Amino acid sequence: MFIQVKNLTKTFNNNPAVSDISFDIKKNQTVGLLGPNGCGKTTSIGMMLGLIKPSGGEIIIDNKNLNKEKRDGILSKINFASPYIELPKKLTVKQNLEIYGRLYSVKNLSERINELSNELDLKQFLKKKTGELSSGQKNRVSLAKSLINKPEILFLDEPTASLDPDVGDYIRGYIQSYKLKNQVTILLASHNMNEVERLCDNIIMMKKGKIIDRGTCAQIIKKHGRSNLEETFLKLARG
Amino acid sequence: MNFLKIYALGLRHIYLISNSLPRIIDLIYWPTVQIFLWGFISKFFTVGSTYYTDAVGIILTAAILYDFLFRASISYNIMFLEEIWSRNFTNLFIAPIKISEIITALTITAILRTLIGLLPAAALAIPLFGVSIFKLGVPLVFLLLALYIFGVSLGLLVTSGLIRFGPSFENIAWASLFFLAPLGCIYYPIEILPEVLQVVAKALPLVHIFEEMRNILINNTIDWFQIIKSISIAIIYFILGVIVFYMSYFGARIRGTLINMGE
Numbered sequence: 001m002f003i004q005v006k007n008l009t010k011t012f013n014n015n016p017a018v019s020d021i022s023f024d025i026k027k028n029q030t031v032g033l034l035g036p037n038g039c040g041k042t043t044s045i046g047m048m049l050g051l052i053k054p055s056g057g058e059i060i061i062d063n064k065n066l067n068k069e070k071r072d073g074i075l076s077k078i079n080f081a082s083p084y085i086e087l088p089k090k091l092t093v094k095q096n097l098e099i100y101g102r103l104y105s106v107k108n109l110s111e112r113i114n115e116l117s118n119e120l121d122l123k124q125f126l127k128k129k130t131g132e133l134s135s136g137q138k139n140r141v142s143l144a145k146s147l148i149n150k151p152e153i154l155f156l157d158e159p160t161a162s163l164d165p166d167v168g169d170y171i172r173g174y175i176q177s178y179k180l181k182n183q184v185t186i187l188l189a190s191h192n193m194n195e196v197e198r199l200c201d202n203i204i205m206m207k208k209g210k211i212i213d214r215g216t217c218a219q220i221i222k223k224h225g226r227s228n229l230e231e232t233f234l235k236l237a238r239g
Numbered sequence: 240m241n242f243l244k245i246y247a248l249g250l251r252h253i254y255l256i257s258n259s260l261p262r263i264i265d266l267i268y269w270p271t272v273q274i275f276l277w278g279f280i281s282k283f284f285t286v287g288s289t290y291y292t293d294a295v296g297i298i299l300t301a302a303i304l305y306d307f308l309f310r311a312s313i314s315y316n317i318m319f320l321e322e323i324w325s326r327n328f329t330n331l332f333i334a335p336i337k338i339s340e341i342i343t344a345l346t347i348t349a350i351l352r353t354l355i356g357l358l359p360a361a362a363l364a365i366p367l368f369g370v371s372i373f374k375l376g377v378p379l380v381f382l383l384l385a386l387y388i389f390g391v392s393l394g395l396l397v398t399s400g401l402i403r404f405g406p407s408f409e410n411i412a413w414a415s416l417f418f419l420a421p422l423g424c425i426y427y428p429i430e431i432l433p434e435v436l437q438v439v440a441k442a443l444p445l446v447h448i449f450e451e452m453r454n455i456l457i458n459n460t461i462d463w464f465q466i467i468k469s470i471s472i473a474i475i476y477f478i479l480g481v482i483v484f485y486m487s488y489f490g491a492r493i494r495g496t497l498i499n500m501g502e
Binding site for chain 1: 241243244246247248250251254255258259321322325326327328329330331332333334335336337489492493494495497498
């Protein structure tokens with residue numbers, strides 16, 4: 001298994017945010033992490049990114065224990081994109097990509113920036129300040145930053161939240177085509193069930209810090225006797 | 240330590256400064272205002288005070304040195320706050336960089352911001368008031384070094400507070416140096432303070448720095464022991480700052496505040 005999460009637990013001031021969850025993700029799989037707000041998705045991703053120290057359990061990435069091995073060695077293989085974090089607004093898009101390329105020790109950085117600019121259609125605003133971009137453009141830049149190091153593991157937290165359907169579709173299409181061309185394992189937290197059905201091989205459903213179900217989209221929909229993932233989500237979230 | 244990553248972290252702030260003329264003007268503006276303000280005050284004192292009559296420019300030199308300390312510390316804090324304000328904090332902390340690389344990059348880049356502010360102000364003081372901090376000679380380098388190390392140490396302590404308490408600690412960042420100014424004996428000798436406070440003041444490098452500055456300008460002698468003492472105390476504060484920074488970082492990982500910083 002490429003990512004192994006074993007009995008992961010996080011408690012904040014005696015309030016359990018994540019309670020004893022375990023799951024495995026195979027290399028090059030895309031797994032959706034679903035659940036209502038406050039169910040522990042972001043805390044789980046935070047622990048897998050090394051930003052939050054677990055209260056218990058283990059995270060093993062590519063046979064390396066995240067809490068025992070040197071953090072920067074593991075983080076060089078990982079990246080993260082979320083609309084809730086941003087890049088410095090006063091720096092140009094190119095400057096931001098250059099800074100993060102250097103932080104991730106990317107070789108042939110100019111070439112990599114060019115490559116991502118072409119793929120994500122960033123060329124026309126590379127010299128523009130990041131704060132002057134539209135939400136859709138910022139999202140594409142954020143995605144470019146998250147791919148700058150050709151990550152082996154990509155964490156995506158609601159990558160299309162607050163985007164119009166057209167841009168949302170563009171981002172989803174890009175992630176699909178990127179995965180076809182590159183070896184990448186993706187953990188996707190999303191509230192967009194169409195997105196999850198389109199991108200994910202497997203899903204993990206969380207509620208109140210616990211995993212309440214897991215499997216392929218089709219398996220879970222069938223198991224709960226619903227016609228689509230949206231209805232299944234509502235049943236599980238409200239049940 | 241990877242110096243290319245330290246360079247990248249520094250480059251982020253160099254880009255920020257070079258992309259914005261208002262930022263450059265802001266860096267120069269405040270030290271210049273200080274020079275004008277204290278230039279006129281010191282002119283007044285040299286007329287009215289016998290203590291300073293033989294050493295015109297002591298107050299202004301003290302103001303310039305104090306501003307150097309102020310800029311070093313504030314630069315450090317500002318660079319860290321920039322990451323919080325721009326909501327870039329999480330991106331930075333998930334990048335494969337060591338905490339020691341973050342501290343080194345901030346420490347090195349802070350000197351650049353500090354010098355952008357200090358050099359024009361120090362140069363202006365020469366034609367305007369006939370005061371040059373360079374009259375302090377070689378010891379100036381060591382006094383500035385002690386001030387810089389202490390300024391960065393204060394910056395480290397404040398940024399530790401930002402990590403521990405979040406952006407709400409920002410006001411402390413601004414006020415931190417004003418708390419220490421009275422104890423630092425910047426503009427007056429240590430004997431002015433009550434005896435109890437003199438003991439506290441001696442634990443700060445500022446007293447030794449500014450006492451030595453006055454000693455050089457008034458008595459034309461150099462007490463190297465005092466200079467070494469000031470640097471040594473500053474280094475102790477720096478080590479303390481680094482320890483507190485690490486503790487705050489590990490504490491923030493336990494509390495989960497690194498992921499929400501800036502929101």
